[in-house]
Amino acid sequence: MCFWDESGFSLRVIRRKSWGRKGKRKSVPGERRCGRVNVMGAIRGLDRKRVCFFVKKGNADIFYEQLQLLFELIKQEWASIGNHFEDFAKFGPKIILVLDNASFHKRKDVLAKIAEDFPNFILEFLPAYSPDYNIIELVWHSCKEYIAHRLFKSVDELKSLLDKLLNQGELVIKWHRKIKNKGNSQYVAV
Numbered sequence: 001m002c003f004w005d006e007s008g009f010s011l012r013v014i015r016r017k018s019w020g021r022k023g024k025r026k027s028v029p030g031e032r033r034c035g036r037v038n039v040m041g042a043i044r045g046l047d048r049k050r051v052c053f054f055v056k057k058g059n060a061d062i063f064y065e066q067l068q069l070l071f072e073l074i075k076q077e078w079a080s081i082g083n084h085f086e087d088f089a090k091f092g093p094k095i096i097l098v099l100d101n102a103s104f105h106k107r108k109d110v111l112a113k114i115a116e117d118f119p120n121f122i123l124e125f126l127p128a129y130s131p132d133y134n135i136i137e138l139v140w141h142s143c144k145e146y147i148a149h150r151l152f153k154s155v156d157e158l159k160s161l162l163d164k165l166l167n168q169g170e171l172v173i174k175w176h177r178k179i180k181n182k183g184n185s186q187y188v189a190v
Contacts, residue, residue: 001044001045001046001095001096001098002042002043002044002045002070002095002096002097003042003043003045003097003098003134003135003136004040004041004042004097004098004099004136005040005041005099005100005131005134005136005137005140006038006039006040006041006055006058006102007038007039007041007140007144008036008038008039009037009038009039009143009144009147009158009162010034010035010036011034011035011036011152011154011155011158012034035152035154035155035158036155037054037155037158037159037162038054038055038056038057038058039052039053039054039055039162039166040052040053040055040058040062040066041136041139041166042070042097042136043135043136043139048173048175050136050139050166050167050169051070051167052162052166052167053069054159054162054163058102058104059104060104060105060109060110061110063104063105063110064110064113064114067097067114067118067121068117068118071117071118071120074092074093074095074120075088075092078092078093088120089119089120092120093120094120094122095120095121095122096122096124097121097122097123097124098124098125098126098133098134099123099124099125099126100125100126100131100134101125101126101128105123105125106125111123135175138173138174138175139166139171139173142171142172142173142174143162143165143171146165146171147161147165
């Protein structure tokens with residue numbers, strides 16, 4: 001089982017908490033640059049292995065391309081333990097991919113291409129307005145918490161740090177954290 005989602009990270013400094021005089025807003029030193037890094041990624045529920053892809057924009061075509069990359073990585077991992085690439089569709093593991101209800105995840109032509117090209121993928125959509133059940137949200141939250149209060153000089157610097165955190169495993173994630181979303185709190189059972 002894999003959990004899939006998208007997130008965006010901005011160059012703007014995020015202030016989580018700060019002290020200041022009552023009624024006065026804390027000023028942020030440095031430039032308030034605009035710039036953004038968008039990430040699509042998956043996390044395997046069994047061993048918490050993460051795979052994240054940097055994208056310019058999230059849409060159905062990009063989503064399909066990233067699923068192709070994920071499919072190839074899973075196929076290579078399966079072949080590395082002594083199996084043949086040709087047998088993956090028939091004998092390979094079934095991958096349940098848990099997704100949110102983003103409109104580009106449900107575009108009919110993309111769903112048809114996924115069913116045809118990736119026979120091992122089974123798409124399961126979460127109920128509406130329930131991101132708390134997607135454990136990759138904990139990854140995004142931990143990553144945003146880590147980069148909060150930091151000023152980045154360029155998008156490349158932010159992207160480099162995100163690559164280290166997300167793909168190279170340098171991010172420590174608090175798995176039993178309570179996620180709050182629009183007033184609903186859930187403990188994520190993992």
